[in-house]
Amino acid sequence: MKSLWRDGERQREVELTALGDGRYRVRVDEATFDLHAAVMPDGRMQLSHDSGSTVAEVTAVGTRRFVRVGTLEFVLDRESAARRRSGAGAGGGLEAPMPGVVTRVLVIVGDVVEKGQPLMALEAMKMEHLIRAPRAGRIARLAAATGQMVQGGATLAELEE
Amino acid sequence: MFRRVLIANRGEIACRIAATLHEMGIQSLGVHSDADAGAMHTRVCDASVRIGPAEARQSYLDIDAVVAAARDHGADAVHPGFGFLAENAAFAEAVEAAGLTFIGPTPQQIRDMGDKRAARRIAEQAGMPIVPGAEGDDIDALAAAARTIGYPVMVKAALGGGGKGMKPCADEAELREAVESAQRVARSAFGDASVYLEKLVTHARHIEVQVLGDGHGSAVHLYERECSLQRRHQKVFEEAPSPAVTAEQRAAMCAAAVRLAETVDYRGAGTIEMLLAPDGRFHFLEMNTRLQVEHPVTELVTGVDLVRAQLHVAMHGDLPFEQSALHRHGVAIEARVYAEDAAHGFLPQAGTAMRVRWPHGPFVRVDRGLEAGDAVPVHYDPMLAKVIAFGASREAALARLAGALDATRIHGVITNLPFLRALARDPRVAAAAFDTEWIEREFLAGFEALVQAPAPDLALAAAAIAESLGTAAPSSGPAAGGTAPVAPDPFTALGRWRLPGGAS
Numbered sequence: 124m125k126s127l128w129r130d131g132e133r134q135r136e137v138e139l140t141a142l143g144d145g146r147y148r149v150r151v152d153e154a155t156f157d158l159h160a161a162v163m164p165d166g167r168m169q170l171s172h173d174s175g176s177t178v179a180e181v182t183a184v185g186t187r188r189f190v191r192v193g194t195l196e197f198v199l200d201r202e203s204a205a206r207r208r209s210g211a212g213a214g215g216g217l218e219a220p221m222p223g224v225v226t227r228v229l230v231i232v233g234d235v236v237e238k239g240q241p242l243m244a245l246e247a248m249k250m251e252h253l254i255r256a257p258r259a260g261r262i263a264r265l266a267a268a269t270g271q272m273v274q275g276g277a278t279l280a281e282l283e284e
Numbered sequence: 285m286f287r288r289v290l291i292a293n294r295g296e297i298a299c300r301i302a303a304t305l306h307e308m309g310i311q312s313l314g315v316h317s318d319a320d321a322g323a324m325h326t327r328v329c330d331a332s333v334r335i336g337p338a339e340a341r342q343s344y345l346d347i348d349a350v351v352a353a354a355r356d357h358g359a360d361a362v363h364p365g366f367g368f369l370a371e372n373a374a375f376a377e378a379v380e381a382a383g384l385t386f387i388g389p390t391p392q393q394i395r396d397m398g399d400k401r402a403a404r405r406i407a408e409q410a411g412m413p414i415v416p417g418a419e420g421d422d423i424d425a426l427a428a429a430a431r432t433i434g435y436p437v438m439v440k441a442a443l444g445g446g447g448k449g450m451k452p453c454a455d456e457a458e459l460r461e462a463v464e465s466a467q468r469v470a471r472s473a474f475g476d477a478s479v480y481l482e483k484l485v486t487h488a489r490h491i492e493v494q495v496l497g498d499g500h501g502s503a504v505h506l507y508e509r510e511c512s513l514q515r516r517h518q519k520v521f522e523e524a525p526s527p528a529v530t531a532e533q534r535a536a537m538c539a540a541a542v543r544l545a546e547t548v549d550y551r552g553a554g555t556i557e558m559l560l561a562p563d564g565r566f567h568f569l570e571m572n573t574r575l576q577v578e579h580p581v582t583e584l585v586t587g588v589d590l591v592r593a594q595l596h597v598a599m600h601g602d603l604p605f606e607q608s609a610l611h612r613h614g615v616a617i618e619a620r621v622y623a624e625d626a627a628h629g630f631l632p633q634a635g636t637a638m639r640v641r642w643p644h645g646p647f648v649r650v651d652r653g654l655e656a657g658d659a660v661p662v663h664y665d666p667m668l669a670k671v672i673a674f675g676a677s678r679e680a681a682l683a684r685l686a687g688a689l690d691a692t693r694i695h696g697v698i699t700n701l702p703f704l705r706a707l708a709r710d711p712r713v714a715a716a717a718f719d720t721e722w723i724e725r726e727f728l729a730g731f732e733a734l735v736q737a738p739a740p741d742l743a744l745a746a747a748a749i750a751e752s753l754g755t756a757a758p759s760s761g762p763a764a765g766g767t768a769p770v771a772p773d774p775f776t777a778l779g780r781w782r783l784p785g786g787a788s
Contacts, residue, residue, distance in 0.1 A: 126748050130739045131627070137748040147749060151741035160749045168755060170746060177742070181750035182639050182695035188747045188756065189639075189695035190739070197739040198627075198698060199747050221631045222662045226468065244468075247632055247662070251469050275631075 128188075129200040217254060217280045219273045223247030228269055234262045236282070243267065243279055260284055286310050286361045286599060289387070290354040291329065292375075293365030294344060295653030296669050297575075298325035301363050304591040306330075313359050315350060317343035319661040324653050333357055338663045344368045351378045361385035361598060363591070367665060370574040371398050387598040389551045389573045390499070396548065397571040400442050401480050407556075407568040410544040415559065415567045417482035423463050426481055427456050433483045439463055441470035442478035449473065450517045452484050485567065487719045488559040490514065491526050493541035494582045496593055496603060499551030504607045505538040506586050509578055513707065515630070515723045521707060522578035523617040524585045527678055527716035528560065537566055542607075544571065553579075553594050562719075577620065577670070580651060584616035584674045615681040616674045619689060619704045623666040626703035627735040634662040638696035643688035647674040650688075660697045668699065682714060706731050 128135045138150040147158050159171040167180045170192075182189040186201045227244040230236060236256045243254040260282035267279045288311040291298045302312040302325070314329030319338035326332035333353040336343035343349065345368055354362050362379045364370035370388070373395040379386040388394070397403045401419045408414050418429030419442065430437045430453070439462040441449035449469035451462035463479055471477040489512040497503035510526035511519045529537065541556040555576050557569040579590045588610070596604040623633040640656040652669035654660070660668065671688050675681030686708035692701060707713055710727065750756040 124748075124752065126751065128744055128747060130744070131736055133738055135738070135744050137744050139745075139748045139752055141752070147745075149741075149745040149748070151744045154741050156741070156745075158745055158749070160753070162753060162755055166755050168746065168750065168753070170742065170749075172742075179742070179746035179750075180639070180693070180695070181747055181756045183751075183756035184635065184638065184696050188750075190743045190747050191693055191695070192740065192743050192746055194690035195740070195743070196693070196702060197743045199739065199744070201747075201751070220629070222634065226472065244465075246469070246472060251465060275634075 127202040129202050130197070134202065135199075217242065217257065217278065217282065219245060219254075219267075219275055219277045219279055220252065221245070221247050221275045223252070223273060225267045225269055225271045225273060225279070226251065228265065228267070230262050230265070230280075232262050232265055236260060236262065245273070245279075254279060256282065258282070286385070286595065288313055288357075288359045289595075290315065290350070290357070290359035290362045291325070291365060292344070292350045292354075292362055292369055293367070294320055294323065294325050294664065295667065296651045297365040297367075297577075297653070299328045299653050300651045301365060301591050302328045302330075304589055304595070308592065308595065310595075313354070313357055315344070315353050317663070319659070319663050324655050324658055331357070338661060340368070340663060344664075347372070347375045347378050350375070351382050351384075354379070354384055355382050359384060361387055363387040363594070364574065366574050366577060371572070373398065385598050387552065387594050389497075389554065393548055393550060394573050397554075397573045398443055399478075400440060400444065400570050401478075403571055404568065406548060407544055407571070410540075410547040412540050412544055412556075412568040413566065415482045415485060415569075417480055419478075419480040421467075421478060423460060426463060426479075427459055430456065430459055430481060433481075435459075436484040436486070437481045438484045439466045439479055439481050441466055441474060442480050443474040443476045444470060449479070453481075485559050485561050486721070487562045488512075489526070489528050489718075490519075490557065490569075490720050491529060491537060491560050491566065492555050492557040492576075493538050494576075494579070494590070495541050495545040495550065495554050495556060496590075496597065497545045497550030497552065497554065498597060498603045499549055499601060501546055501549050502603060503542050503545035503550055504603060504605065504610060505542050506582050506588060506590075506610060507612050508534060508537060509576075509581055511578060512718055512720050513713070513723060514720050515728075517720075519578065519620065520704070520723065521617060521619055521713070522581055523615065523678070523681075524581040525612065525615065526560075533560070533564065533566065540566075544568075552597050553590055559720075577667070578618055580649060580670060580672045581616040581618050584649065584672065585612040585614055586610060614674055614676050615678040616672060617678075617681045617685050618670050618672040619685060619708065620667055620700075621669045621671060621692070621694075621704065622700045623660045623668055623697045624700045625698045626700045626731070630700070632662070632666045633698045634660050634666075635697040636660070637668075637694055639693065640695075641691070641693040642669070643671060643691035645688075647684055648672070648688045649674070654694075668694070668697075671704075678716070679714070682708060702735055703731060706734060 125138045140148040161169045177193045180191040188199045190197045223245040226246045238259045240256045241253040245252045263283040264281040290313040305312040312329040314332035315335045316326045335349040369375040373391040376386040376391040449466040453459040466479045467477040494506040509524045511522040513521040555572045558566045560566045624630045642650045649672040654668045673685035689705045
């Protein structure tokens with residue numbers, strides 16, 4: 124079974140082949156190795172390998188996976204379709220980096236802006252964050268107004284070339 | 285003796301105050317917003333009263349709602365914790381006007397020290413060195429003053445605190461942008477847009493002295509804490525004692541702090557924050573008229589329960605101990621656990637903490653406001669807990685802290701634990717070779733490279749195997765997307781109250 128994972132900025136591919144008795148052949152990108160997985164009563168897994176064993180714990184929240192291996196922790200995202208977590212500037216839109224309240228809108232539709240120019244101010248947890256233009260362009264649409272509460276990831280504005 | 289105390293706060297500090305009240309046989313009355321219905325602090329308090337909707341302004345910051353809860357539910361006193369209304373003079377006045385005891389300083393002391401400009405003048409009168417600065421609302425006048433003082437300068441909200449609205453400026457263009465932004469943040473956060481500026485002391489260490497005053501002119505100190513490990517003026521690690529001050533500096537700083545507290549007849553627990561410049565001189569920064577987030581490190585090295593001491597002063601109007609009875613030994617270091625994504629600009633996070641495991645063991649203390657299944661709401665400060673380690677030496681305390689942070693596991697909400705773990709194992713932290721700008725100047729770049737490295741193949745394998753086995757769902761707590769447990773009805777909960785004083 125193949126699965127795709129987002130690891131920070133990277134996409135990783137895992138292919139899992141069950142060999143029976145809790146044994147697996149695992150391919151992660153270019154590397155292939157065998158593992159034995161034993162599920163513990165609390166849901167953690169003991170993963171054994173020729174060179175030793177470690178305890179892993181995986182918690183799913185939507186597509187996100189919180190993974191603890193030994194004492195190291197990682198956050199991965201399960202990639203289903205072509206949907207990618209869009210960073211600011213990945214598309215034409217500008218997304219709120221976190222939930223908050225729009226305290227100022229510094230541009231109007233039609234404004235030509237330079238890269239790095241502040242477009243809006245978002246306040247959350249008493250900190251003001253300036254939303255800056257990820258690149259030069261023209262404001263095609265404003266999707267948030269002063270005083271509006273926005274969710275993390277909500278589109279605030281759209282920039283066109 | 286108080287019979288019932290209302291805790292006007294939430295999260296870990298509400299839980300920590302409730303623990304001391306419980307120990308003293310005093311009933312604890314919590315308060316909660318709709319977003320915190322069923323939150324950990326409502327569970328550890330003997331009962332909890334709903335005070336409003338999620339928005340802090342309509343709940344934890346609503347003076348009338350909090351005072352009404354205290355009065356209507358038979359509290360004798362109110363402990364404000366820190367943040368929210370803790371340094372709000374109007375709140376202290378409203379509590380006293382309702383015939384209740386405010387566990388903290390007088391409204392006038394809160395007002396004087398809350399206005400950082402007035403505090404500077406008071407400190408100067410008490411003989412404490414202050415950093416050159418200027419105040420006023422006119423940006424041109426501030427710019428002129430900054431030219432005289434010399435850049436870099438720091439712009440601060442006059443009624444601020446906790447680093448909110450604080451910005452360093454290298455030149456006049458930055459100053460103008462910073463003043464405007466600070467005024468806006470100050471108006472929104474503190475209801476007053478006044479700002480002031482101070483000469484920025486670079487490569488300084490942040491040292492603060494804990495004091496306790498009886499309100500009648502006597503005060504003691506409980507030694508210093510070092511809080512130089514900061515990111516954007518928010519403390520990350522705090523420790524006692526400071527690894528940087530000499531015995532002479534310690535004596536001078538503690539004496540100056542006691543003199544300031546005694547000058548204003550300070551009542552209750554307070555902290556005098558100072559900057560220790562590279563030339564060895566210290567300067568007054570501000571006085572915080574409340575319990576500090578980092579009070580546990582002082583408690584661990586002095587053996588004093590500061591909340592109990594606050595209650596003693598509030599109940600008896602005298603100090604529970606004399607200076608000569610106070611000693612310290614060992615080293616305590618605290619790390620603040622925040623729901624922040626350290627790998628992506630420390631953006632605050634919210635969600636449900638599906639799996640939570642806190643460290644335990646000898647000499648490890650965890651002040652927490654979160655257990656498995658609890659929600660982390662978007663509406664409040666994202667601090668979840670403090671992990672504090674004690675050791676006979678700084679080396680032992682730091683090693684123990686690193687181990688405790690490794691043993692901590694929070695799944696469901698992204699936290700700053702990777703950042704804290706990396707800090708605890710950094711050789712510069714071990715050598716205590718840092719100042720207040722060190723994290724941003726030198727540590728963050730390496731940390732970012734570290735968190736951007738690919739996850740090990742084993743982590744990917746674990747995720748894929750868990751998915752095929754269906755073990756990725758938590759074994760306890762709500763399912764993904766579930767809600768926190770339903771709040772107990774406060775009036776049902778009241779029926780379970782212990783009744784001290786033999787009335788059981």
